[in-house]
Amino acid sequence: MEDLLRPIYQERASQPNTLGVLFIEKKKPISPVTDNFDVILLIIVKDPEQLWYVKHYEFEGKTAAMHIVDEKLLKQWIDTSTYRRAVEWIITGIIIYDHNEYVANLKDELNRFPQDKRELKMAIEFAKLTRSYSEAKDFYETKQYFDSYSRILRSLHYLARLAIIEKGYHPEVTVWNQVKRMDLEIYKLNEEFISSNEETSKKVELMLLAIEFALSTRAKGCAKHLIEILNQSEEAWSFGELKVHPEITNYAFDLSSMVEYLTEKKILKAVPVETKGNKIYHRKYEVSK
Known part of the structure; x- marks a missing residue:
């Protein structure tokens, strides 16, 4: 041929x-x-x-x-x-x-798979995961269980890709075949979610808890790329400054959900800065000490 x-x-x-x-x-x-x-x-x-x-x-x-x-x-x-x-x-x-x-x-x-490339990819997948998880949670709380279910599936896919990158490999097109070899725990999460006979609302509720645990245990490591950029300056960063930073371009669309999650987990700290408006503050971000 x-x-x-x-x-x-x-x-x-x-x-x-x-x-x-x-x-x-x-x-x-x-x-x-x-x-x-x-x-x-x-x-x-x-x-x-x-x-x-x-x-x-x-x-x-x-x-x-x-x-x-x-x-x-x-x-x-x-x-x-x-x-x-x-x-x-x-x-x-x-x-x-x-x-x-x-x-x-x-x-x-x-x-x-050099470390700097790995950290960037982890940040990209983590940012996508925080957004997808946030949407799944919102749909669940408003009783839109089928929409939440679809976001859970997407979140599990991002989590799987993240697990592969953590092991030092590039995610392939057939991600779950890789995950089965590299992270059986995440593979079983997906398997249980799909095959469970529980009601959709219950399946979603349980999986939200599992994904939140997976997110929180990985947060600091996956945020390393963003943390290193924040540490480039002694001053706190506005969101607008971060969003246009050339090294963040590749996950700028999901940056908001990532920053909010990291702030909620006290990995980042929100710094209020006075404006001309009465009791209105700019919100800037720095790494928590």
Whole structure:
């Protein structure tokens, strides 16, 4: 199959801005990793006209998808789990062209999963988890049990991804298969929630307690990325200042729920600052001493 596709990738490999080409083959009949294509060709380039270009092919009853991706966009996908398939493509893909060992080094970095990258990913997943948990709790308290149930499922998914990152691995597309090997306790939480014969309201109530425990025990470690940014200044930060900080961009949408949760748990401290309004204060944040 690679021989048939060689003219396509060789043309790209000969271009000076191509950094690497990977070949990813479908391993099973239904393959989310390859979007059910028989082959994925991932071509990493530098400064292309189009950041992400995709082309589909058909040959001898087979299908292939070629993804030409800007290296900076690809790294953003990796750091933020924006497009999880890309991480698996790099980890499992066969290198068929590698300029100055660019792809080999990228594979090595993914396998090492440096601490700073891990902390960022933990912060992203934790922020999503705090928002999802907060919504589930709100729906439960207003007796919207089915909406709460769906948010619980989402929360468990974020919790599962968090557990995988804590173990030093990147979450794959098939997250629960990973969790079963790495954190059986969280796997069983999900299994019990889905298979329980309890009434929906009772299932949700019990799972809210379990998620709250999981959140509170992980809070400080998962907030390390945010705490390090807060500690960059001796002054307290306004929420607006935090929200536009370049290192927080990747979880800015969920930052509010994360900050509120951490303040509630006294990991962060809300500092009131006087305004011109009578008895109205700006709320700023710092790390609790």
